[in-house]
Amino acid sequence: MMRKGKLVEGSLVAYSYAELQHITRNFSEKLGRGGFGSVFRGSVPGSSDVAVKRLEELRQGDKQFIAEVSTLGAIQHVNLIRLCGFCSEGSKRLLVYEYMPNGSLASHLFGGNHKIIDWKTRCQIMLGIARGLYYLHEKCRECIIHCDIKPENILLDSELCPKVSDFGLAKLMGRDFSRVLTTLKGTIGYLAPEWIRGLPITTKxxxxxxxxxxxxxxxGRRNSQQFNDGNISFFPLFAATKVAEGDVLSLIDKNLEDNVETEELTRMCRLACWCIQDSETYRPSMGHIVQVLEGGLEVNIPPVPKSLLNLMEDREQYWYEESSLSSTN
Structure with a gap:
């Protein structure tokens, strides 16, 4: 009979590679793949299902890896995915997380096979993500910058409560994290300008x-989409322009059937556009963002970021017209 690993610190369990092979039925059910490895579903006898992430190209030594994992295992927040265990055996490095039955936020927004998330739930999801990041930035003993926030890294539990996942990979991967992240297809749309320019990274x-x-x-739309003719539709360009004009209703997901409060929508759209300002000085902190989303603060009209204005001048390559809202999905 297989033992269920051994406790190393708090509730964190150290597994052997053979045990994780057994738990995942030899890694037979793949849940997804990211830039740093694949994730597989597993079942621990007498316990709940888990998600096992098999890391690749991780060059950390045993002691350093275990020390970092132990730190991450002690972090507990309702909006952060819970790290249950790990494996550090030879060159093999794996992380064991709680399993999220509703998958990623990306699968609900862009997958096409899920029920549309209503507006109220979307507001709660946004607030939950903000609270999780605020905790990482300001409430942990050591500030943790996630570095890869995108819908694929937001997981949803049975009640659609959001959990920020992979929040420790930046610490675990070190320089490799930056190298892989900047070459990942699709992720580039979420990278701050200072990151692309090679400047120091902060919580902003x-x-x-x-x-x-x-x-x-x-x-409910991808920020960017490339078409066969080489054109790229870039939604933030369209969104920032409409927010500056005061036309936020043109930005709402057309699939939403429930009534959306214009005041709330305006606040959220303005907030999003402040977050994507070119200079980190003009971006709010996550603590400020939480206050706005909780309804305690008003938000002024943000300027259209200069980087987006530059894209606007090159209309042949980058465009987003109002008619495309209904022509693409």
């Missing part, structure tokens, strides 16, 4: 990514 890089993702949550 997460704020930028949060803003980009907030626009997707509001609209």
């Amino acid at each position: 890089a997460d704020v930028y990514s949060f803003g980009m993702m907030a626009l997707e949550l509001i609209s």
Whole structure:
């Protein structure tokens, strides 16, 4: 009979590779793949299902890996995915997380096979993500910058409560994280300008990514989409312009059937556009974002970021017309 690993600190369990092979039925049910490895569903005897992430290209030594994992395992927040265990055996590095039955936020927004998330739930999801990031930035003993906020890394539990996942990978991967992240297809749309320019990264890089993702949550559309003719539709360009004009109703997901409060929508759209400002100085902190989403603060009209204005000048390559809201899905 297989033992269920051994406790190393608090509720964190150290598994052998053979045990995780057994738990995942030899990694037979793949849940997804990211830039740093694949995730598989597993079942621990006498317990609930888990998600096992098999890391690749991780060069950390045993002691350093276990020390970092132990730190992450002690972090508990309702909007952060819970790390249950790990494996560090030879060159093998795996992380064991709680399993999220409703998958990623991306699958609900863009998958086409899920029930449409109503507006009230979207607001709660956005607030939950903000609270999770605020905890990482300001409430942990050591500030943790996620560095890869996007709908694929937001998981939903049985009640559609959001959980920020992979929040420790930036710490675990070190320089490899930056290298892989900047070459990932699709992720580039969430990277802050300072990251692309090779400047030091602060918590405001997460704020930028949060803003980009907030626009997707509001609209139900990918920030960018490339077509066969080479054109790229870039939704933030369209969104920032409409917010500046005061026309936020054109940004709402057309699939939403419930009534959306214009005042609330306006506040969220303005907030998202402040988050994607070119200079991190003008972006709000996650603590400020939480206050806005909780309804305690008003938001002024943000300027259209200069980087988006530059895209607007190159209309042949980057465009987003109002008619495309109904022509693409």
